[in-house]
Amino acid sequence: MGFKEFCFKKSLWLFHFAGASCNNCDIEILDCLTPRYDVERFGMVLVGSVRHADVLLVNGSINQRDKSRLLEIYEQAPKPLVVVAIGACGCTGGIFAEGDTFAGPVDKIIPVDAYIPGCPPKPEAILAGIVKLLNK
Amino acid sequence: MAEQLFYFLIYPGLLFAAVVGAFLSWYDRKITAWVQFRKGPPLFQPFYDFFKLLLVKETILPKHGSKGVFLAAPIFAVFGASIAGVFILLPLLGIESGFKGDIIVIFYLLTIPSLTYIIGALATGNPLAAVGGSREMKLILSYELTFILVLAGIIQKAGMSISLNEIISLQVLNGVFGGSLSGIILFIVFIFCIQAKLALVPFDAPEAETEIAGGIMIEYSGTPYAMIKLAKYIMFFILPAFLIGLLWGGLNFEGINILWSILKILFVVLLLTLIRNTNPRVKIKQAVRYFLVWMNLLAIIAIVLSYFGL
Numbered sequence: 274m275g276f277k278e279f280c281f282k283k284s285l286w287l288f289h290f291a292g293a294s295c296n297n298c299d300i301e302i303l304d305c306l307t308p309r310y311d312v313e314r315f316g317m318v319l320v321g322s323v324r325h326a327d328v329l330l331v332n333g334s335i336n337q338r339d340k341s342r343l344l345e346i347y348e349q350a351p352k353p354l355v356v357v358a359i360g361a362c363g364c365t366g367g368i369f370a371e372g373d374t375f376a377g378p379v380d381k382i383i384p385v386d387a388y389i390p391g392c393p394p395k396p397e398a399i400l401a402g403i404v405k406l407l408n409k
Numbered sequence: 410m411a412e413q414l415f416y417f418l419i420y421p422g423l424l425f426a427a428v429v430g431a432f433l434s435w436y437d438r439k440i441t442a443w444v445q446f447r448k449g450p451p452l453f454q455p456f457y458d459f460f461k462l463l464l465v466k467e468t469i470l471p472k473h474g475s476k477g478v479f480l481a482a483p484i485f486a487v488f489g490a491s492i493a494g495v496f497i498l499l500p501l502l503g504i505e506s507g508f509k510g511d512i513i514v515i516f517y518l519l520t521i522p523s524l525t526y527i528i529g530a531l532a533t534g535n536p537l538a539a540v541g542g543s544r545e546m547k548l549i550l551s552y553e554l555t556f557i558l559v560l561a562g563i564i565q566k567a568g569m570s571i572s573l574n575e576i577i578s579l580q581v582l583n584g585v586f587g588g589s590l591s592g593i594i595l596f597i598v599f600i601f602c603i604q605a606k607l608a609l610v611p612f613d614a615p616e617a618e619t620e621i622a623g624g625i626m627i628e629y630s631g632t633p634y635a636m637i638k639l640a641k642y643i644m645f646f647i648l649p650a651f652l653i654g655l656l657w658g659g660l661n662f663e664g665i666n667i668l669w670s671i672l673k674i675l676f677v678v679l680l681l682t683l684i685r686n687t688n689p690r691v692k693i694k695q696a697v698r699y700f701l702v703w704m705n706l707l708a709i710i711a712i713v714l715s716y717f718g719l
């Protein structure tokens with residue numbers, strides 16, 4: 274592993290994109306930042322602007338309206354960018370998959386690097402997914 | 410010439426100040442984590458952040474903005490911070506005595522980073538950055554008067570000497586200024602000025618992450634953002650060092666004194682961190698009033714007290 278890649282993996286800044294979710298995944302993502310799980314141990318922080326982001330966390334089902342916004346956010350982010358789909362909705366569409374306004378799971382719109390399934394995934398599962406991503 | 414370049418680029422300028430500042434910023438994050446019962450980032454986290462931004466990330470330029478100014482602003486911020494660092498640290502580390510009137514020069518140099526952030530933010534054409542820029546400008550207008558009043562108080566205590574080296578040697582001879590009543594008041598006001606200069610909570614309205622998504626920094630990515638980080642690391646070291654030089658008798662690196670000097674810096678940064686962790690963000694209106702009324706009042710009281718020798 275080169276120096277560049279090492280620095281990148283040691284300092285992943287997260288940007289949270291919530292689609293039309295039921296809000297439960299959002300809460301579980303925020304759980305990862307709390308004292309009990311503390312992702313800052315791995316150098317991860319939540320940033321406010323997508324220009325600073327290294328990881329795009331996408332959760333919730335993506336409907337027709339979200340689609341263009343997700344694409345725009347993805348294009349605004351500086352590359353290299355890691356995209357993580359969180360929750361059953363993010364990975365496959367989950368319970369919204371047959372809805373009229375559903376615009377396809379995340380990986381039909383932008384390339385996804387990691388899937389963390391669950392409805393909602395436990396914070397432990399999210400951490401496990403991130404650790405797997407770091408060791409990839 | 411070679412000597413000056415060495416002073417500017419390596420010790421005590423750019424490289425030394427940046428490395429110490431990076432460790433201090435780790436210390437700040439670690440203390441923050443402890444306050445919140447978390448474990449906190451690893452020791453080299455600030456370096457990882459810096460090198461990631463510098464080497465790995467793509468730089469995105471604003472489409473509807475002035476690209477040259479956008480890119481030049483962070484470089485000027487680094488220059489301003491490191492020149493101010495050289496002027497502060499040379500007398501503080503006892504390398505050179507500086508010149509008469511260097512406090513005035515340092516005062517002006519210390520505003521350069523904030524000014525360049527504003528220029529860079531306004532060059533992006535992003536409305537949120539413009540909001541952040543205007544807030545930062547208001548903040549500068551309010552704390553700068555307080556800052557110069559504090560410096561005036563210190564200069565008066567030093568018998569109208571405006572050289573950092575003379576102020577430090579006076580304190581070494583006659584005891585530190587921070588020990589008297591007026592010195593303690595000046596110290597408190599100075600700490601709040603540093604807090605505002607570094608744009609830390611409660612005075613982080615220009616960068617408010619949750620509200621205007623990074624404000625003045627919103628459009629920066631990649632290498633220019635790494636430069637801004639660098640300037641911030643440097644400022645994080647030289648401002649507490651300036652405070653220690655003016656009120657706590659400077660640093661001393663002989664024998665056991667080295668431990669004492671390090672403790673002084675760590676204590677000042679600890680104060681800054683605790684203030685930032687125990688306060689909510691204030692609105693820009695409240696911040697302006699806080700400085701223009703209360704902090705100025707305190708500084709003037711301190712000047713009057715020191716006039717009577719207290």
Ligand code: SF4
Binds near residue numbers: 293332
């Ligand atoms: S995956 Fe489940 S918990 Fe998460 S947003 Fe969808 S429905 Fe809600």
